[in-house]
Amino acid sequence: MxxxxxxxxxxxxxxxxxxxxxxxxxxxxxxxxxxxxxxxxxxxxxxxxxxxxxxxxxxxxxxxxxxxxxxxxWPPWSVASNLERLRLWVEAMHAGPPLGELPLDLALAQRLDEAHTVLSRHLISPTGPATGGPPLVAWRRTVSQIFEAQLSEKRLLTPGQLPAYLLRELHLGHxxxxxxxxxxxxxxxxxxxxxxxxxxxxxxxxxxxxxKGTPSVVQAAMMLPDVEQEMQWVAARMLELAHQEGLALHRIAVTSPAMDDYVPKFNRILVELLGPPGDQTSGAYNFSHGCRLTEHPLFQAAMLPLIFMVEGEARANLVSLLLSPYYGQLAAHSDYGVELDRVFREQGLDHGWPRLRQVWHHHPDLGQGQGVELLNRLCKIFDSLMVSRQSGRDWIAHLQQAWNCLGFPVALDLQEASALAALQNLLQELETTLGSVALDADQFLAWLRQGAQEQILAGSGQEEAGFQIMGLLEIRGLDFDRVFCLGLNAGTFPWPCRDLPMLEAAERRQVLGGTIDSQYAFAQQVFASLLGVAPQLTLTRPQARDQEPLVASPVWAGDWLTATVDHLNQPEAVWLRVPAIYQALLSPQGQLYLDPDVPVTRLTLPAELSVTDLDRARACPCWFFLEHLLGISPLPEIEAGLDARHRGARLHTALAHFVQNFGTDLKQYGNWDDHQAREILKTAVHQVFQPVSENLHWQVELQRWLSEDLETPGFLWQWLDQERQRYFEGWEWAGVELTFSQVRGADWPFSLRGRVDRLDQNSERGYQVWDYKCGQIPNSRQMFEDRLQFQLLGYLMALQQGRLKGAKPRGPARAGYIQLKSSRAVKYETWNREPGHWQAELAEWQGIIARLGQRLQRGDFLPDPQPAPDHRQAGACQYCPYHLICGWQFLKPHPTSESDL
Ligand code: SF4
Missing domain, CATH: 3.40.50.10930 (Rossmann fold)
Known part of the structure; x- marks a missing residue:
């Protein structure tokens, strides 16, 4: 009945x-x-x-x-697990007819399984008719026949076939x-x-x-400008309901047709407002579903040894492993991993275990000597995983050995413990299904990922306590006092048609969700159920996503009211629980107010600075503070091509070797020998290129330096010509890479140190200090009007004070840059300034540095870029990596008139 x-x-x-x-x-x-x-x-x-x-x-x-x-x-059959079915599908695909370019992988096997399940549930034969239909569908039918034959042979059923089996038994009266x-x-x-x-x-x-509820329960339908505001608005209303109306938290629920999209962000908002989800007695909120096992950090960490081997031995994966908090034996040395990452980056190493290992091996001093032991341990692990092919059982054993060796996992909370349990179940299932099957490392990883993809973890919190957050299908039949439903936009609800590429059009028409009409009818049913879950229901939707306007879902034909969330201009009491918002409201104009008489920091200024650091402080005290006093420097990005700093360092070394070696010959023979000069230059350059000779980028760079091609000669040949010309003008090399220290000026709170690239001497014209530059050199205005760089003046001071090691000059001196960018940009820049002019400049700079020194000594490291950026150029900030943290924008004075804007 x-x-x-x-x-x-x-x-x-x-x-x-x-x-x-x-x-x-x-x-x-x-x-x-x-x-x-x-x-x-x-x-x-x-x-x-x-x-x-x-x-x-x-x-x-x-x-x-x-x-x-x-x-x-007590049937002679059993129900095949997900992994068992996938294995049979893979076998059936390989036993079936070829399928063009599509790879016969696990993703395709999963598609076939989905299609088989859907068709079985809709009483459509997955195997017939035997002919006709698009090629992919015809292929599916043939492969399904093989699959079903294998199932039958092994006396297995799929979950989709189980109801039909029971129906037969029902009719038999069993x-x-x-x-x-x-x-x-x-x-x-x-x-x-x-x-x-x-x-x-x-x-x-x-x-x-x-x-089947009635629309009268809809208390409000609200439109918020975007998804973020929509969630914030709902979260605020939930807390108000609990506080003002005294509703028990677990009687308030939130749902959405797009729950997977909302969960991560909504979770973050609830953490901000309420802290952690809590337990059975103090529960604040509960998500009915967590993430898939593949998305859980514990699973991702667990896979790192394998991923490193399978995915190109990438530096990023190795460093992730070293820094992972889940590996007890590594977590204690996380500083070491950070230092090592910097070394790898500085050397441009992005992948390749042999090279990474070699570089690591040459830095045993990092991490207070713990590196060697760690390196040996990882070598053993990677050796065990570096086999080309082994059984599923052996892969599992080796992976577990790696985990044991590295102390995985540690420090588990409830969520992590449930992820670990799911992972262990998955390994057991894999051992049952693939224990004796030979697999490559990437196949084994693919099976692990596929199995984990199908496992959805429990959500955070307790079902018995706290706000309840769940999907729209799960809320059907439940009873709450208040419910909020988010994301009611067209395109989201009704849900889009199901993605069923293995079904032909006629099959899709018979499947629930296979067509727009069917999804619309389903959405109407689901919405009718939703209208019954609480006596008061609030619907919400965002007006736009990614600045694209969104249309309301057709399931709700009533009006939508608008609302906004504006924490700074119209703060809501609920949101004052969030410290960041509370603090922002305390400073109403969003501006930092700093007392110029109170030092920003009391860090002591060093007694001696390098000339480069002084130039940095002159460009911006904050940049100097962050880089020099705090020792912060950005992690080098590994980019295609060469790092300008490495190129400059090699060029300086090669030229120093050349000048020293050829200079000795010149002194000995008193004669410029072109052939000899070229040979010595080539030797010097090849020496510095030797360690990187296999790198393609350096090979190209070598051509740029020393190409013998007449149309595009290497720029060093042009430089050599100019050096030759200077030699015949009476200039001699008086020293290279001359270090200095203890250079002092009047009222300076520090002395200066540094290194001069080259010092030349001419019996008639005096001395010339040179600095090599691979990039831009300052023009006359920047040097002598804006006074942006002190470097050359610092070298001249060192010369005058007799501080250059190995040089005892007397007489007039000047300074300049030798620009070595390309064969068209070899330039000796002295701005035609005579020694007297440099002396006058030095006198000006004495005062500038004294004032800067006093400022730094006061602890005033506020951002003050010189030149300041404007709407045309970035000024001193152009190459500064700290613009996101220095706060200079906030410190700028407010515009006082429209013209200031
Ligand atoms: S971005 Fe500009 S203002 Fe900020 S620290 Fe760097 S140079 Fe100074």
Missing amino acids: LLSRSFTTSAALQQYVLEKATPNDLIVVSHDRLARQLWHADRQRRLRQGLAGWEPLPILTLNQWFSRLFESL LELPSRILVLGFETPAPIEQTWFQSLAHRSELVILGV
Whole structure:
């Protein structure tokens, strides 16, 4: 006998079930959560009746019931696990006809399995008809035949075939049924479920119970400018309801048709407002579902040794492993991993274990000597994983050995413990399915990922306490006091058509969600259920996403009101719980106010600075402070091409070697020998290129320096010509790479140190200090009007004060840059300034540095870029890496007139 009854609220439905159901009935529900809420409500009711004990209501989900019926038959069949089915699909794909370019991988096997399950549930044969249809569908049918034959041979069933198997047993009278079955939450059953229910009705009393709410429960439909504001608005309303109306948190629920999109951000908002989710007694909120196992950090960390081997031995993966907090043996040395990463980056090493290992080996001093032991341990692990092919069982054993060796995992919270349990189950299942199958490392990793992809972890928090956040299908049949439904936009709800590439059009038309019409009808049913879950429902939606306007979902035809969340201009009391917002409101104009008389820091200025540091402080005291006093420097990015600093360092070394060696010859023979000069220059350059001779970029660079091609000669030949010319003008090399220190000026709080690239001497014209530059050199205005660089003046001071080691000059001196950018940009720049002019400049700079020194000594390191950026150029900030942290924008004075804007 088949009866059906519809209720306008879930509360009424649950009330009916509690009153009518007896322990002899069976209550079949669409999901676990509904079963638990019914048990909880029954318990409350019995306690109110003063009962001390009772028999719990017999409630099962449909799948649980199917399993129990199947087990009761003691069948000669078993139900294939997900991984078993995938393995059979892979075998069937390889035994089937070829399929063009598509790789026969696990992703394709998963698609076939989905198609098989969907078709079975809709009573459509996955294998027929044998001919016709698009090539992919025809291929699917043939492969499905092979798959089903393998299943049958191994006496296995898929979960999608199980209902059909039970139906046959039902018709044969082999199943024992309760006299009455109450079915809840199956407003849109799949055809196989429908057939099952109809067949049951011939043998038992079957009562189908459903919920169809009314739109009058919609208290408000609100539009917020974007998703972020939508979630913030809802979170604020939830807290207000709990506070102002005294509602228990667990009676307030949030749902959405796009819950997967909302969960991560909504979780973050609730953490900001309420802290951690809490436990059974102090629960603040509960997400019914967590992430997939593949997305959990513990799983991602667990895979790192394998990923490193499979995905190109990448530096990033090695460093991730070294820094992972899940590896107890590594977490204690995380500083070491950071230092090592910098070394790898500085050497431009992005992948390749042999090179990474070699560089690591040459830095045993990093991390206070712990590196060697760690390196040896990792070498053993990677050796064990570097086998080309082994059985699934051996892969699992080696991976577990790696984990044990590195102390994985440590410090687990509840969520992590559940992820670990899921991972261990997955390994067991893999061992059962693939224990004896030979696999490559990448195949083994693909199986692990595929298995993990199918596992959804429990959400954070407790179902019994705190705000309840769940998907739209899961909330069906449940009862709450208030519910918020987010994301009700067209395109989101109704859900888009299901992605079923293995089905042909005629099949898709018969499948729930296979067409727009079918999804629309389904959405109407789901929305009708939603209208019954609470006496007051609030609908929300964002107006735009990524600046694209969004349209309201057609399931709600009523009006949408607008609202905004503006923490700074219209702060809400709820959001003052968030420290960042509270602090921002305390400083209403969003500006930092700093007292110029109070030092920003009391760090002591060093007694001696390098000339480069002084130039940095002159460009911006804050840059100097961050880089020099705090020792912060950005992690070098590994980019294609050469790092300008490495190029400059090699050029300086090569030229120093050349000048020293050829200079000795010149002194000895008193004669410029062109051939000899070229040979010595080549030798000097090849020496500095030797360590990088296999690097393609350096090979090209070598050509730029020394190419003999007449049309594009290397720029060093041009430089050599100019040096030759200077030699015949009477200039001699008086020294190279001359270091100095203890250079002092009047009222300077520090002395200077540095190194001069080259010092030349001419018996008639005096001395010339040179600095090599591979990039831009300052023009005359920047040097002598804006006075942006002190470097050359510092060298001249060192010369005059007799501080250059190995040089005892007397007489006039000048300075300049030798620019070595390309064969067209070899330039000796002295701005035609005579020694007297340099002397006058030095006198000016003495005062500038004295004032700068006093400022630094006061602890005033406020950002003050010179030249300051404007709307045309970035000024001193152009190459500074700290613009995101220095706060200079906030420190700028407010514009006082429109022209300042
Ligand atoms: S970005 Fe500009 S203002 Fe900020 S620290 Fe760098 S140079 Fe100074």
